[in-house]
Amino acid sequence: MGKTIDVKTFALNGTANGRGEIHRRIKYESELSRDFKEKIAEIAYGEKLYSCIQCGTCSATCPVSHYMDYTPRKIIQMVREGFKEEVLSSSTVWLCASCYSCTVECPKGIKITDVMYALKREAISSAYHSKHFPASVLANSFFKQVLDHGRNSEGPLLLKMYLKTNPFMLIKNMKLGFKLWKTGRLSLKTEKIKNKRNLNKLLKNIEKAEEAEAK
C-alpha cells in the first residue's frame, strides 16, 4: 500500500497559481477509486467521457474556471483516473453555474455540464461533502421546498439558505430585500400547487421504480 504524495515543482514560464508553483498529486494505483468513472459514465451520454482528448476547450470557455480548485478539463481527467475524494470535495462542482458553454463547445460532444450535475449528486451523498457550502445548501433547500409544495418560493428559500450558511450575508442583503419587497418583487409567502397528492404520488412511484431497478 502506498501513500498519496503531494509534489510541488516550479514552472519555467507561465504560472500555475501566480507564484510559479505547480502542484501535483501523485497516488498509487491501489489508492484510486477505479470504479468512479463507471458510476459517472452511467448518466445519459456519459460514456463519451472516455473520449476526452484533454484539449482544454471546456476550461477556456468556462466563465468561472479560474475560481475553481480544478478546471473542468482537469476534473474530467481526475474522474477518469479515479481521484474520487479530490473531485467530490472540490469547489469545482459547486461553482459550476450550469451555463452549458463547455457542453456546446466540447469537440468530442461530452456533456460536461451533466457530468458536473452527476458529481454534485455524488458529492451530496458522499462523506466528502461540506454541509455548509452555500451552493449545495441552496440546491438541497430548493429540492425540499419543491418536494413539499410543488413550487419554489424565492423569499423563504433565500432566507433559509442565509440562516444556514452565512447569517452575515442576510444582514448585508437586508437593504436589497427591502427594496425588492417595496417593488413587489419579494414575498415571504410559500407558493403551493393545488394537487399536491398527485405530485407526491408521482414521486413515490418513481422511488418504487428505482427500488425495483436496484434489485
Added chain:
Amino acid sequence: MRYLYYPGCSLKCTGRSYEESLLAVLKALKIDFVELNDWNCCGATAYMAVDESKAFAIASRNLALAEEQFKNEKEIHIIAPCSACYMVLLKTQNYLAHNAGEMKKIQSALKESGLSYEGKVKIRHPLDVLVNDFGLKEITKAVKHHLKGIKVASYYGCQTVRPLATFDDAREPVSMDELVRAIGAEPVDWPLKTRCCGASLTGIIEQVGLPLSYIILHEAAKRRADVVITACPLCQFNLECYQTEINKNYQNDLRIGVIYFSQLLGLALGISPKELGMQRLFVKPEGVYKAVKGGETVYV
C-alpha cells in the same frame, strides 16, 4: 392557434414584471393563450443537482398536464418564458425521447398518478413565438412608437439558446436583435450576448458572481447601449439589482437600465409602463422613456 402558458416560479415573484409585460404584449398582439392548470416547479438547476430521476419526473408532470389540458387541440405548444424552465422542459423531453427505459419508467409513474405523457408537446420560447410564428413584419405593423435612436444591447444569457434551443444560434443568437430592429431601435453589436451572468452564484458567492455581471454591464455601457434587454428573470435580477454592489466593488459609476425584451416591445406597442410592470425597476431606463414620451413617435 392557442398556446399554453407555463409561467414558472420566478415569474410569479422576482420576475413578476416579465409576466406582466409578456402577457400584456401577447394580448395586444391578440395571441391567444391560457395558463397551464396546476403547473409545478420545473426543477431549475438545483433539482438536477440532487436527484436526476425525480428532476425528470417533476418536469414531465408539467408536460403531462399540458397534454391533458389541450387534449382536444390539434397541436400543443407551451410557452416557457424563463430560460431555466424553457431549458429544463426541453432537456426532459429530449432525454426521454432518446432513452426508452427512462421514458417507460416516467410514463408508468405518471400513469399511476392519473396522468399520461406521450411526447406531443412542443416547448416554445416567447421570442420564438413572436419572431417566427407571429412574424417581424406583423410586429412592425403593430408598433405605435418607433424607438428611433435607442441603442439596445440584447443579452440572451446562457440557457435561452444553450444547449438545446433550435430557434436561434447557440453562439451568435439574433432573434432579439431582429426584434429590436423591427420596433425601430438599433441593436448593439457586442460579444457577450450569451456570456454567463453568474446565475445563482451571485446571491451566494458574491466574489465569483459579481464580476461576471460586471463584465457584461461594463461592455454594454462601453458600446454605448441605452438599455440592456434580457429574456431571463435571473439575468435581469443579477444585472439590475446588484448595480449598487457592483459600483461599490469596482469603483465605477455604472448605471444602465436592464429590462425584459417584452417591456421594450410593450412600450413600442403603446402599452403603458405601469401595465408592463416597469414601476418595479430599480434603475429607470430614462433613454427609452424619452423616446416614447408624449404618446407619439418621438425621434431623439
